[in-house]
Amino acid sequence: MTCIMNRKALVAMSGGVDSSVAAYLVREAGYETTGATMRLFDNETIGLPSDKTCCSLSSIEDACAVANRLGIYFLVFDFRADFRREVIDRFIAAYEAGRTPNPCIECNRYLKFEQLYTCGQEIGMDCIATGHYARIERDTGAGRYLLRKAADLSKDQSYVLYSLTQEQLARTLFPLGGMTKQEVRALAEDLGLVTAYKGESQDICFVPDGDYAGFIRNYTGHEYPPGDFVGLDGTVLGTHKGIIHYTIGQRKGLGLALKKPMYVSEIDTVNNRVVLADNADLFTRELTAADFNWIACDVPSSDLRASARIRYKHKEAPATVIPTGRDTVKVIFDEPQRAVTRGQSVVLYDGDVVIGGGTIV
Numbered sequence: 001m002t003c004i005m006n007r008k009a010l011v012a013m014s015g016g017v018d019s020s021v022a023a024y025l026v027r028e029a030g031y032e033t034t035g036a037t038m039r040l041f042d043n044e045t046i047g048l049p050s051d052k053t054c055c056s057l058s059s060i061e062d063a064c065a066v067a068n069r070l071g072i073y074f075l076v077f078d079f080r081a082d083f084r085r086e087v088i089d090r091f092i093a094a095y096e097a098g099r100t101p102n103p104c105i106e107c108n109r110y111l112k113f114e115q116l117y118t119c120g121q122e123i124g125m126d127c128i129a130t131g132h133y134a135r136i137e138r139d140t141g142a143g144r145y146l147l148r149k150a151a152d153l154s155k156d157q158s159y160v161l162y163s164l165t166q167e168q169l170a171r172t173l174f175p176l177g178g179m180t181k182q183e184v185r186a187l188a189e190d191l192g193l194v195t196a197y198k199g200e201s202q203d204i205c206f207v208p209d210g211d212y213a214g215f216i217r218n219y220t221g222h223e224y225p226p227g228d229f230v231g232l233d234g235t236v237l238g239t240h241k242g243i244i245h246y247t248i249g250q251r252k253g254l255g256l257a258l259k260k261p262m263y264v265s266e267i268d269t270v271n272n273r274v275v276l277a278d279n280a281d282l283f284t285r286e287l288t289a290a291d292f293n294w295i296a297c298d299v300p301s302s303d304l305r306a307s308a309r310i311r312y313k314h315k316e317a318p319a320t321v322i323p324t325g326r327d328t329v330k331v332i333f334d335e336p337q338r339a340v341t342r343g344q345s346v347v348l349y350d351g352d353v354v355i356g357g358g359t360i361v
Helices: 017-028 055-070 080-096 103-122 166-170 181-191 212-220
Strands: 008-012 032-039 073-078 127-129 134-139 144-149 227-230 236-240 263-268 273-277 283-294 304-309 317-323 329-338 345-350 353-360
Touching: 008 017, 008 103, 017 032, 017 055, 017 127, 017 181, 032 055, 032 103, 055 073, 073 103, 080 103, 080 212, 103 127, 144 166, 236 273, 283 345
Parallel strands: 008 032, 008 127, 032 073, 227 273
Antiparallel strands: 134 144, 144 353, 227 236, 263 273, 283 329, 283 353, 304 317, 304 345, 317 329, 345 353
16 A cells, blocks of 8 residues: 555445455555445446346445445445446447457546546545555656556456556555455455455446347347358358457357358458458467557657566467557567457556556557
């Protein structure tokens, strides 16, 4: 923890065990602590019947119960309009453009560390704290705040936090950065928190059944026309169900009887085609990224070496990074990487330090 100042902290409480324990640790560190839950959507928004228990409302109830148990103030911020605009609409636009988005990154960027951060400042909070597994340190020599991986690498979430600015890092606390998940659950149990045994959150909270294409159709009211599956040489191999159903590297769910396994290698939105190829054709050594946020340094004046991760669970790979503009880079890998995907993020590391990250274009 680094923020301090007047020791007033707003804790983002999702209703899960991680943010519950984060709130306790912030309180124990001597901060005047206020818990806050962001109301992001209703059942109707995500296409669930209104008579079902709404996951967003039940999460608010759990967070409130934890706040009461800890004896801290508790607030609810209605960010439903912001969530639709900044997360859901961007998610849909990406799939419609043949990209594969990561909405958790957008939620962190625009909701937790922008909207909630701003609300915290408006009510006099010095810091915002979350239950993310990552660490923040001050590099006094460089005069910068560093974002580092969590001590528990199996839970590390630094990949989805690369958009944090120096100002935000200076005002952010990650109390769980040095803990394991097992330690967090054990502490929640000792404290008697209702969230102690709560399961892990969904990968994408607003698509609870994992049917992204179904969610997009229901939300927009649009039908996405079928088109051709084609090979790299343009040979028609079959008919696809609509481009929103596919992502780079996909093999399952194509609905084709082919002589050999084939994978999605390109989504051609102009011609409404999905290009299939052999697995070997999915490998590439280069990518370009935009909207790049440098954390550990300013924009370098020359090439640099780094380890690059192209998906959340992707194994880091050594690469040369070439800055091509204020917020654009080219990444050249030592060895070809499989299924580099537009819309996902590339995050650069120097050991456990996040150098920066951006969106693959």
